[in-house]
Amino acid sequence: MSRGTQSPPRWAEALLEQLLSAHERETVVGDLREEYAESAVVQRGRLLADLWYLRQIWSFVPRRLFQNRIEGKMLQAISFFTFACACWLATMEMVLRHPGYGLRIVFAVSIALISLATMIGRLGHVERRGEGWRWAGALLLIGIGGQAFLRNVRAAHFEGFVVVISVALVVQGVLMVMSRSRTA
Amino acid sequence: MADLLGTFEQAVLLAILRLDADAYGRAVLHQAQELLQRNVSAGSVYTTLDRLEARGLVSSRLAEGTPVRGGRARRYYTVAGKGIEALSDAHSALTTIWAGVQLPTGV
Numbered sequence: 001m002s003r004g005t006q007s008p009p010r011w012a013e014a015l016l017e018q019l020l021s022a023h024e025r026e027t028v029v030g031d032l033r034e035e036y037a038e039s040a041v042v043q044r045g046r047l048l049a050d051l052w053y054l055r056q057i058w059s060f061v062p063r064r065l066f067q068n069r070i071e072g073k074m075l076q077a078i079s080f081f082t083f084a085c086a087c088w089l090a091t092m093e094m095v096l097r098h099p100g101y102g103l104r105i106v107f108a109v110s111i112a113l114i115s116l117a118t119m120i121g122r123l124g125h126v127e128r129r130g131e132g133w134r135w136a137g138a139l140l141l142i143g144i145g146g147q148a149f150l151r152n153v154r155a156a157h158f159e160g161f162v163v164v165i166s167v168a169l170v171v172q173g174v175l176m177v178m179s180r181s182r183t184a
Numbered sequence: 185m186a187d188l189l190g191t192f193e194q195a196v197l198l199a200i201l202r203l204d205a206d207a208y209g210r211a212v213l214h215q216a217q218e219l220l221q222r223n224v225s226a227g228s229v230y231t232t233l234d235r236l237e238a239r240g241l242v243s244s245r246l247a248e249g250t251p252v253r254g255g256r257a258r259r260y261y262t263v264a265g266k267g268i269e270a271l272s273d274a275h276s277a278l279t280t281i282w283a284g285v286q287l288p289t290g291v
Protein backbone atom coordinates (compact mmCIF):
# COMPACT_ATOMS: atom_id res chain seq x y z
CA MET A 1 0.00 0.00 0.00
CA SER A 2 1.39 3.43 -0.83
CA ARG A 3 2.36 6.12 1.64
CA GLY A 4 -0.55 7.99 3.16
CA THR A 5 -3.27 5.54 2.17
CA GLN A 6 -3.17 3.25 5.20
CA SER A 7 -5.54 3.70 8.06
CA PRO A 8 -5.66 2.36 11.61
CA PRO A 9 -7.69 -0.79 12.35
CA ARG A 10 -11.38 -0.01 12.14
CA TRP A 11 -12.07 -1.48 15.57
CA ALA A 12 -9.42 0.82 17.06
CA GLU A 13 -10.97 3.88 15.45
CA ALA A 14 -14.39 2.78 16.69
CA LEU A 15 -12.96 2.41 20.19
CA LEU A 16 -11.40 5.87 20.03
CA GLU A 17 -14.70 7.37 18.89
CA GLN A 18 -16.34 5.96 22.01
CA LEU A 19 -13.85 7.83 24.18
CA LEU A 20 -14.41 11.23 22.58
CA SER A 21 -17.11 13.84 22.96
CA ALA A 22 -19.26 14.76 19.95
CA HIS A 23 -17.40 18.09 19.83
CA GLU A 24 -14.05 16.48 19.04
CA ARG A 25 -14.91 13.04 17.64
CA GLU A 26 -14.56 13.77 13.95
CA THR A 27 -11.54 16.04 14.15
CA VAL A 28 -9.46 13.98 16.61
CA VAL A 29 -10.08 10.70 14.77
CA GLY A 30 -9.19 12.49 11.53
CA ASP A 31 -5.99 13.95 13.00
CA LEU A 32 -4.85 10.59 14.31
CA ARG A 33 -5.68 8.84 11.05
CA GLU A 34 -3.57 11.44 9.25
CA GLU A 35 -0.72 11.00 11.70
CA TYR A 36 -0.97 7.22 11.44
CA ALA A 37 -0.86 7.20 7.65
CA GLU A 38 1.64 9.95 7.02
CA SER A 39 3.98 9.50 9.95
CA ALA A 40 3.53 6.44 12.17
CA VAL A 41 3.36 3.78 9.43
CA VAL A 42 6.10 5.42 7.39
CA GLN A 43 8.52 5.73 10.31
CA ARG A 44 7.70 2.60 12.33
CA GLY A 45 6.00 0.09 10.08
CA ARG A 46 2.48 -1.24 10.36
CA LEU A 47 2.77 -3.25 13.56
CA LEU A 48 4.50 -0.53 15.59
CA ALA A 49 2.15 2.04 14.12
CA ASP A 50 -0.78 -0.01 15.41
CA LEU A 51 0.82 -0.08 18.85
CA TRP A 52 1.40 3.66 18.65
CA TYR A 53 -2.28 4.14 17.81
CA LEU A 54 -3.34 2.00 20.77
CA ARG A 55 -1.13 4.10 23.03
CA GLN A 56 -2.86 7.24 21.78
CA ILE A 57 -6.27 5.67 22.48
CA TRP A 58 -5.10 4.79 25.96
CA SER A 59 -4.14 8.42 26.58
CA PHE A 60 -7.81 9.40 26.26
CA VAL A 61 -9.05 6.75 28.71
CA PRO A 62 -8.40 8.49 32.06
CA ARG A 63 -10.27 11.64 31.03
CA ARG A 64 -13.20 9.68 29.64
CA LEU A 65 -13.49 7.42 32.64
CA PHE A 66 -13.03 10.14 35.17
CA GLN A 67 -14.86 13.10 33.71
CA ASN A 68 -17.65 11.71 31.61
CA ARG A 69 -18.73 8.57 33.33
CA ILE A 70 -17.78 7.87 36.92
CA GLU A 71 -17.35 11.45 37.99
CA GLY A 72 -20.43 12.74 36.19
CA LYS A 73 -22.72 10.08 37.58
CA MET A 74 -21.28 10.38 41.07
CA LEU A 75 -21.67 14.14 41.03
CA GLN A 76 -25.25 13.85 39.83
CA ALA A 77 -26.16 11.26 42.49
CA ILE A 78 -24.45 13.12 45.34
CA SER A 79 -26.00 16.43 44.27
CA PHE A 80 -29.44 14.84 44.37
CA PHE A 81 -28.73 13.42 47.82
CA THR A 82 -27.42 16.70 49.27
CA PHE A 83 -30.28 18.63 47.65
CA ALA A 84 -32.83 16.36 49.35
CA CYS A 85 -30.96 16.57 52.69
CA ALA A 86 -30.70 20.36 52.52
CA CYS A 87 -34.42 20.72 51.81
CA TRP A 88 -35.20 18.40 54.71
CA LEU A 89 -32.81 20.27 57.07
CA ALA A 90 -34.24 23.67 56.11
CA THR A 91 -37.77 22.42 56.69
CA MET A 92 -36.89 20.92 60.08
CA GLU A 93 -35.10 24.11 61.17
CA MET A 94 -38.14 26.17 60.23
CA VAL A 95 -40.44 23.85 62.18
CA LEU A 96 -38.28 23.35 65.30
CA ARG A 97 -36.73 26.85 65.49
CA HIS A 98 -33.81 25.94 67.76
CA PRO A 99 -31.45 28.83 68.67
CA GLY A 100 -29.45 29.95 65.64
CA TYR A 101 -31.90 28.38 63.21
CA GLY A 102 -31.84 31.40 60.87
CA LEU A 103 -28.19 30.97 59.90
CA ARG A 104 -28.62 27.22 59.50
CA ILE A 105 -31.54 27.80 57.16
CA VAL A 106 -29.38 30.13 55.05
CA PHE A 107 -26.68 27.42 54.81
CA ALA A 108 -29.24 24.73 53.99
CA VAL A 109 -30.85 26.83 51.27
CA SER A 110 -27.41 27.67 49.84
CA ILE A 111 -26.54 23.98 49.69
CA ALA A 112 -29.88 23.20 48.07
CA LEU A 113 -29.35 25.87 45.41
CA ILE A 114 -25.79 24.77 44.62
CA SER A 115 -26.87 21.13 44.39
CA LEU A 116 -29.84 22.02 42.22
CA ALA A 117 -27.63 24.10 39.95
CA THR A 118 -25.14 21.24 39.69
CA MET A 119 -27.89 18.75 38.89
CA ILE A 120 -29.38 20.75 36.07
CA GLY A 121 -25.97 21.66 34.75
CA ARG A 122 -26.25 25.37 35.42
CA LEU A 123 -22.87 25.55 37.11
CA GLY A 124 -21.42 24.15 33.92
CA HIS A 125 -22.83 27.07 31.94
CA VAL A 126 -21.83 29.64 34.54
CA GLU A 127 -18.34 28.19 34.47
CA ARG A 128 -17.96 29.22 30.85
CA ARG A 129 -18.19 32.84 31.96
CA GLY A 130 -16.02 32.48 35.07
CA GLU A 131 -14.38 29.74 37.03
CA GLY A 132 -15.13 31.69 40.22
CA TRP A 133 -18.73 30.51 40.53
CA ARG A 134 -17.82 26.85 40.47
CA TRP A 135 -14.99 27.39 42.94
CA ALA A 136 -17.14 29.47 45.29
CA GLY A 137 -19.91 26.85 45.34
CA ALA A 138 -17.45 24.01 45.80
CA LEU A 139 -15.52 25.73 48.59
CA LEU A 140 -18.75 26.56 50.41
CA LEU A 141 -19.80 22.91 50.31
CA ILE A 142 -16.37 21.71 51.43
CA GLY A 143 -16.34 24.27 54.23
CA ILE A 144 -19.81 23.46 55.53
CA GLY A 145 -19.28 19.70 55.16
CA GLY A 146 -15.86 19.76 56.79
CA GLN A 147 -17.00 21.86 59.70
CA ALA A 148 -20.09 19.71 60.30
CA PHE A 149 -17.95 16.57 60.22
CA LEU A 150 -15.40 17.90 62.73
CA ARG A 151 -18.02 19.26 65.09
CA ASN A 152 -19.85 15.95 65.02
CA VAL A 153 -16.69 13.98 65.72
CA ARG A 154 -15.91 16.19 68.72
CA ALA A 155 -19.49 16.27 70.02
CA ALA A 156 -20.68 14.19 72.97
CA HIS A 157 -23.38 12.52 70.84
CA PHE A 158 -22.10 11.13 67.57
CA GLU A 159 -24.75 11.24 64.87
CA GLY A 160 -24.28 9.01 61.86
CA PHE A 161 -26.53 10.92 59.47
CA VAL A 162 -24.45 14.10 60.01
CA VAL A 163 -21.32 12.19 59.03
CA VAL A 164 -22.98 10.85 55.87
CA ILE A 165 -24.26 14.28 54.81
CA SER A 166 -21.03 16.10 55.65
CA VAL A 167 -18.90 13.56 53.74
CA ALA A 168 -21.31 13.85 50.80
CA LEU A 169 -20.91 17.64 50.81
CA VAL A 170 -17.11 17.44 50.82
CA VAL A 171 -17.10 14.83 48.03
CA GLN A 172 -19.53 16.92 45.99
CA GLY A 173 -17.34 19.99 46.44
CA VAL A 174 -14.22 18.12 45.36
CA LEU A 175 -15.97 16.65 42.31
CA MET A 176 -17.24 20.09 41.34
CA VAL A 177 -13.72 21.46 41.42
CA MET A 178 -12.42 18.58 39.36
CA SER A 179 -15.19 18.47 36.81
CA ARG A 180 -15.65 20.79 33.87
CA SER A 181 -18.48 21.73 31.66
CA ARG A 182 -18.71 19.41 28.70
CA THR A 183 -21.80 20.72 27.03
CA ALA A 184 -20.33 20.65 23.52
CA MET B 185 -4.75 37.95 37.59
CA ALA B 186 -6.46 34.74 36.51
CA ASP B 187 -5.11 31.31 37.46
CA LEU B 188 -1.61 31.05 36.09
CA LEU B 189 -1.10 28.65 33.22
CA GLY B 190 0.81 25.44 33.72
CA THR B 191 3.88 24.65 31.64
CA PHE B 192 1.98 22.29 29.36
CA GLU B 193 -0.81 24.81 28.80
CA GLN B 194 1.76 27.45 27.92
CA ALA B 195 3.44 25.06 25.48
CA VAL B 196 0.13 24.35 23.74
CA LEU B 197 -0.78 28.04 23.51
CA LEU B 198 2.68 28.93 22.20
CA ALA B 199 2.46 26.08 19.70
CA ILE B 200 -0.78 27.57 18.36
CA LEU B 201 0.78 31.02 18.16
CA ARG B 202 3.85 29.69 16.32
CA LEU B 203 1.74 27.71 13.87
CA ASP B 204 -0.47 30.70 13.19
CA ALA B 205 -2.97 29.78 10.46
CA ASP B 206 -1.86 26.12 10.38
CA ALA B 207 -2.72 25.34 13.99
CA TYR B 208 -4.92 22.26 13.76
CA GLY B 209 -4.79 19.41 16.26
CA ARG B 210 -2.09 17.26 14.68
CA ALA B 211 0.18 20.24 13.97
CA VAL B 212 -0.25 21.48 17.55
CA LEU B 213 0.68 18.01 18.81
CA HIS B 214 3.91 18.06 16.78
CA GLN B 215 4.76 21.63 17.74
CA ALA B 216 4.15 20.93 21.45
CA GLN B 217 6.48 17.93 21.23
CA GLU B 218 9.11 20.11 19.63
CA LEU B 219 8.76 22.84 22.25
CA LEU B 220 8.82 20.45 25.19
CA GLN B 221 11.43 18.21 23.56
CA ARG B 222 9.68 15.02 24.53
CA ASN B 223 6.95 12.71 23.31
CA VAL B 224 3.51 14.01 24.11
CA SER B 225 0.38 11.88 23.95
CA ALA B 226 -2.54 12.93 21.81
CA GLY B 227 -4.86 12.62 24.80
CA SER B 228 -2.96 15.20 26.83
CA VAL B 229 -2.86 17.72 23.98
CA TYR B 230 -6.54 17.40 23.04
CA THR B 231 -7.59 17.46 26.69
CA THR B 232 -5.61 20.67 27.14
CA LEU B 233 -7.04 22.22 23.96
CA ASP B 234 -10.52 21.32 25.15
CA ARG B 235 -9.89 22.88 28.55
CA LEU B 236 -8.34 26.04 27.08
CA GLU B 237 -11.31 26.41 24.76
CA ALA B 238 -13.76 25.96 27.66
CA ARG B 239 -11.89 28.72 29.53
CA GLY B 240 -12.10 31.03 26.52
CA LEU B 241 -8.33 31.12 26.00
CA VAL B 242 -8.54 29.65 22.51
CA SER B 243 -11.22 29.55 19.86
CA SER B 244 -11.62 27.05 17.05
CA ARG B 245 -13.18 26.66 13.65
CA LEU B 246 -13.81 23.64 11.47
CA ALA B 247 -12.34 23.24 8.02
CA GLU B 248 -12.76 20.63 5.31
CA GLY B 249 -11.11 17.26 5.65
CA THR B 250 -8.71 15.58 3.25
CA PRO B 251 -8.82 12.09 1.69
CA VAL B 252 -6.09 10.77 4.01
CA ARG B 253 -8.31 11.72 6.96
CA GLY B 254 -11.22 9.84 5.46
CA GLY B 255 -12.83 13.20 4.75
CA ARG B 256 -13.01 14.10 8.44
CA ALA B 257 -12.92 17.81 9.24
CA ARG B 258 -9.94 19.59 10.74
CA ARG B 259 -10.31 21.87 13.73
CA TYR B 260 -8.10 24.95 13.58
CA TYR B 261 -7.27 26.79 16.77
CA THR B 262 -6.57 30.47 17.43
CA VAL B 263 -5.34 32.01 20.68
CA ALA B 264 -8.00 34.42 21.93
CA GLY B 265 -7.27 37.76 23.60
CA LYS B 266 -7.80 36.14 26.98
CA GLY B 267 -5.19 33.52 26.05
CA ILE B 268 -2.64 36.20 25.14
CA GLU B 269 -3.31 37.87 28.49
CA ALA B 270 -2.86 34.58 30.33
CA LEU B 271 0.44 33.94 28.52
CA SER B 272 1.62 37.42 29.33
CA ASP B 273 0.71 36.95 33.02
CA ALA B 274 2.58 33.63 33.12
CA HIS B 275 5.62 35.20 31.49
CA SER B 276 5.59 38.16 33.90
CA ALA B 277 5.22 35.88 36.90
CA LEU B 278 8.21 33.80 35.82
CA THR B 279 10.31 36.88 35.17
CA THR B 280 9.39 38.27 38.59
CA ILE B 281 10.10 35.14 40.60
CA TRP B 282 13.42 34.56 38.83
CA ALA B 283 14.56 38.17 39.09
CA GLY B 284 17.89 38.48 40.89
CA VAL B 285 18.26 34.75 41.41
CA GLN B 286 21.58 33.15 40.67
CA LEU B 287 21.61 29.41 40.98
CA PRO B 288 24.58 28.06 42.92
CA THR B 289 27.13 26.40 40.69
CA GLY B 290 28.93 23.16 41.32
CA VAL B 291 26.15 21.64 43.45
